[in-house]
Amino acid sequence: MKSWKTCLFDLDGTLIDTVDDLASACEQVLAEFGFGKADGTAVYTRADYHRFVGNGIKKLVERALGVHATPEVLEKACARFMVIYNENCKVKTCPYEGIIPLLDELKARGITMGIVTNKPEKQARYLAKAFFSAYDLRCVYGGVEGRPHKPDPTSLNMAMADCDADRATTLFIGDSDVDVETAHNGGLTCAGAVWGFRGKEELRRAGAEILLDHPLDLLRFL
Numbered sequence: 001m002k003s004w005k006t007c008l009f010d011l012d013g014t015l016i017d018t019v020d021d022l023a024s025a026c027e028q029v030l031a032e033f034g035f036g037k038a039d040g041t042a043v044y045t046r047a048d049y050h051r052f053v054g055n056g057i058k059k060l061v062e063r064a065l066g067v068h069a070t071p072e073v074l075e076k077a078c079a080r081f082m083v084i085y086n087e088n089c090k091v092k093t094c095p096y097e098g099i100i101p102l103l104d105e106l107k108a109r110g111i112t113m114g115i116v117t118n119k120p121e122k123q124a125r126y127l128a129k130a131f132f133s134a135y136d137l138r139c140v141y142g143g144v145e146g147r148p149h150k151p152d153p154t155s156l157n158m159a160m161a162d163c164d165a166d167r168a169t170t171l172f173i174g175d176s177d178v179d180v181e182t183a184h185n186g187g188l189t190c191a192g193a194v195w196g197f198r199g200k201e202e203l204r205r206a207g208a209e210i211l212l213d214h215p216l217d218l219l220r221f222l
Helices: 019-032 046-052 057-068 071-088 099-108 121-135 154-162 177-185 200-206 215-221
Strands: 006-009 112-120 140-143 170-174 189-193 210-212
Touching: 006 154, 019 046, 019 057, 019 071, 046 057, 057 071, 071 121, 099 112, 099 121, 099 215, 112 121, 112 154, 121 140, 140 154, 154 177, 170 177, 177 189, 177 200, 189 200, 189 215, 200 210, 210 215
Parallel strands: 006 112, 006 170, 112 140, 170 189, 189 210
Antiparallel strands: none
16 A cells, blocks of 8 residues: 555545535526526526536636637636626635545645646635635645636646655545546646545546545545
């Protein structure tokens, strides 16, 4: 068994469950732009939003707009989404059961920790501070204009540098095929967060070396 010294985490679907707040913002955008349902019920299910997330806000909104996602509409819808979500990104969002005990144990063991996500960096840092300020995260990298999104390893490599991490002793933990590909593009082993948005089969197909049914399962591999 390897002795992992650094753990880098995805955020949405891995550390925190954000899908309800993301879905609410998206549904409000659809309604305001005239693409909602006449009876006011949601256009998409929670399971739909599990599939929509993972590649950044622009891709989330594009997937929700579907055939209506012309360049002009998409630009305006994304701008409106950001306003709505910035005001409501912590209404229902919270850490997954088991995450706080996991981070407590990682901190106690001296494991260096950081976050690499496609979530807009300002939002990612706000939520990381709100929920995880006690854990001395070495870095929080999110999506910013001009920086490639995951699965490109640019942000991952930046996090590695911040953590003074060695690839042989660094584990990346995420819940989607994008996270597995990101880890592999950066030369890292990936642990799949089965409790997240995409589930075991997607993570297995993507090639995650470790599958975790519960956050505390990670302790068995340290």
